[in-house]
Amino acid sequence: MRTARVAAAAILLAATALAGCGLNGEADEGSILHKRSLVIGVKEDQPSLGLKRRDGTYEGFDVDVARYVAGKLGVPPDRVTFRTTPSSEREAALASGKVDMIFATYSITAQRKTKVTFGGPYYVPHQDTLIRGDDSSIKNVRDLKDKRLCAVKGSNSWKRVTEERKIAAKSVEAANYGECLTMLLADRVDAISTDDLILAGFAVGRPLKIINAPFTDEKYGIGLRKGDLAACEAVNRAVIQMYQEGKAKEYLEKWFSKSGLRLTTSVPQFEGCT
Numbered sequence: 001m002r003t004a005r006v007a008a009a010a011i012l013l014a015a016t017a018l019a020g021c022g023l024n025g026e027a028d029e030g031s032i033l034h035k036r037s038l039v040i041g042v043k044e045d046q047p048s049l050g051l052k053r054r055d056g057t058y059e060g061f062d063v064d065v066a067r068y069v070a071g072k073l074g075v076p077p078d079r080v081t082f083r084t085t086p087s088s089e090r091e092a093a094l095a096s097g098k099v100d101m102i103f104a105t106y107s108i109t110a111q112r113k114t115k116v117t118f119g120g121p122y123y124v125p126h127q128d129t130l131i132r133g134d135d136s137s138i139k140n141v142r143d144l145k146d147k148r149l150c151a152v153k154g155s156n157s158w159k160r161v162t163e164e165r166k167i168a169a170k171s172v173e174a175a176n177y178g179e180c181l182t183m184l185l186a187d188r189v190d191a192i193s194t195d196d197l198i199l200a201g202f203a204v205g206r207p208l209k210i211i212n213a214p215f216t217d218e219k220y221g222i223g224l225r226k227g228d229l230a231a232c233e234a235v236n237r238a239v240i241q242m243y244q245e246g247k248a249k250e251y252l253e254k255w256f257s258k259s260g261l262r263l264t265t266s267v268p269q270f271e272g273c274t
Helices: 002-026 061-072 087-096 157-164 177-185 196-203 229-244 247-256
Strands: 038-042 050-052 080-084 116-123 126-132 148-152 170-174 192-195 208-210 220-225
Touching: 038 061, 038 087, 061 080, 061 116, 061 229, 061 247, 087 116, 087 220, 116 229, 116 247, 126 177, 126 196, 148 157, 148 177, 148 192, 157 192, 170 177, 177 192, 177 196, 192 196, 196 208, 196 247, 220 229, 229 247
Parallel strands: 038 080, 148 170
Antiparallel strands: 116 220, 126 192, 126 208
């Protein structure tokens, strides 16, 4: 499987070389490939992924990947602006032009594909569950029955527990995952269930633990305006280069090496631009 992916990547890069600089000419006028600066939507409350510092700047894996991809599109860091984009606002932000791209733990789903064109995925984490360190009652997703589960508005993660798996957890609404973390530490919810990269960032340095019982694959996509296929193809080429150059491994180890998570450093299988 890996050999096939590497071969496919080599073919795609060869096609890029043949196309040369003609890509922008093939893109429609509304494509972000014509832009000299970019506004990129990210999260502000997810440690190690997308976190807003006190000085207003952003840091994390998603931020590093976004800068890399923007650079491959010809936009240097000084012409990239990051903007906080909560889960509930992502589709509207792209449709309105408020942001040009989104790197915000944005899982690719069939429903979202009807509103957004996705590049990538640039990483495939797995859904797991975070609980307090002294809680021994939750060992797998089935143990969330009758437990208070944090439910972030606009996120599909909690629905995969209560709707897809029909587990009768008690959903407690939150605006974002930062609020979920506060609620978990304050004993106002019993668990947060979402992507393991998000949970790893929360667990570091806190009396919390990941139960290490993953039950889904989450494909982190690059959100683009619906129909911008030229940009989708371009960001996919950038993601391939990021892995081949070792930058993906560098970013993953930079942010998650101390979390104990098993990290994947090979090129993910792409969804295709639609």
